[in-house]
Amino acid sequence: MTEARLRTFVALADTGSVRAAARRLYVTESAVSAAVAALTRDLGVPLVRKEGRGLRLTAAGAAYAGYARQVLGLLEEGRAAARGAADPGRGTLRLAAVTTAADQLLPELLASFRERWPDVELTLEVGPRRQVWSSLAAHEADLVLAGRPPAGLAATVLARRPNELVVVGAPHLADGFTPAGTPWVMREPGSGTRASADAYLAEREASPPRLVLGSNGAVIAGAAAGLGVALVSRDAVGSELDAGRLVVVDAPGMPLDRPWHAVGGAAPSATTLLFVRHLLDAPGWSAPGGSGPDRNGHESAAEATGGSRAAPTAGPD
Structure with missing residues (x-):
């Protein structure tokens, strides 16, 4: 073998x-x-x-495939740990991010990190929350940027950033808004934002007309075009709000607090912690519990996560 x-x-x-x-x-x-x-x-x-x-x-093959992925992921994780221990600035970093985080948070962060640490070998996987958390569980990713980690995942929260989900729509839809009577544009099933929107409507026993669009950008564009209201991160629609193409709808129970999390495995590599320190220098990010990796790249008081509720606290995606 x-x-x-x-x-x-x-x-x-x-x-x-x-x-x-x-x-x-x-x-x-x-x-x-x-x-x-x-x-x-x-x-x-x-x-x-x-x-x-x-x-x-076969049933045996399906069972074995999960273990094979974990073995391969551990081998890659071991290589990354060894290279990072020898020289964090020349190690490897396998990032995974949900779509909204990749669009909204990572471009400037990656550009500034690459400028400072050009010899780090970076890869980025972008996908729905189930995919990125599965990658972390299978040791196929070193650091995930997403909402709150799911229940039962052996993971360590290394940094957080505030994030508010708000209901937005074209100005003419804001007047007379009701959760049940106003059309909604939504992400695809599997998205964390979609899960939060579904949970919000279910709590109010509301079944409005829904139009499913395939990306965060399409949802925002659809809302600006008047196709319906949408639940989105406030940070993602700053320019549309400033231009008046969208307005924040006065929806009951809003905004929702769904912070971003940077999450690593049980023993983050030195190169992973190098990126986390860079993250903590960026506006809005903070270490959980007011602490984090020290100057030598060691984790000091990062929070181990054990579980969370699903739909209402799924977070953005």
């Missing part, structure tokens, strides 16, 4: 075909088939079965 075989199997599990896995890994299809066959012999149980023109994981 080798790292190469595990990577091949995970690629096959992700793509569902030998051809697609080979393309992802830049190897031949026969190399993919040989690696999966060897792994099957090692384990002594079938991992895949044919289904139409593709392949489907």
Whole structure:
């Protein structure tokens, strides 16, 4: 059992075909088939079965794929920790962020960090909250920027930033607004902001007309065009509010306090803490409990998270 075989199997599990896995890994299809066959012999149980023109994981394969991802993630995490310990400024940092954070928070932060630490090898994964928290749990990300971590995740909150969710709409929709009677534009299912909006309406037993749009930018543009009101981060609509294209609607129970969290694993690498220190120098960010990584890159009093309620406190995405 080798790292190469595990990577091949995970690629096959992700793509569902030998051809697609080979393309992802830049190897031949026969190399993919040989690696999966060897792994099957090692384990002594079938991992895949044919289904139409593709392949489907068996129950054993599906169970094993989760462990394979964690093993590969730990190997990458170990490499990052070793490189960071040798020289934090030349280490690797695997960031993951929900879409709103990637759009709203990261561009300036990454630009200033790269200017100061140009030799850090940065990667960024952007996706819905379920995806980024899964990446952290599988050791595929070193630091996640998102809302509150889900229940049961072994994670450490290293920094926080205030964030208010408000209901906004075109000026003509603000007059006479009611949660049930005014149309809403919303993110796709799986988004943290969508979960907060759904919970807000459910608490009021409101079932207004809904239009689902595929990105935060599309939701904001749709609200400005008068398609409906939207629940968004106040920081994301500053220019639209200043220009008068949107107004904050006087909605009952608003605003919602949904702070951003920068969350690492149980033992953040020195390079991860380098980025956290940079984060704490940025406006609005603070360490949990008033403390954080010290000047030597050691975590001092970051908060370990154990659980949270789901929908109402899911946070932005």
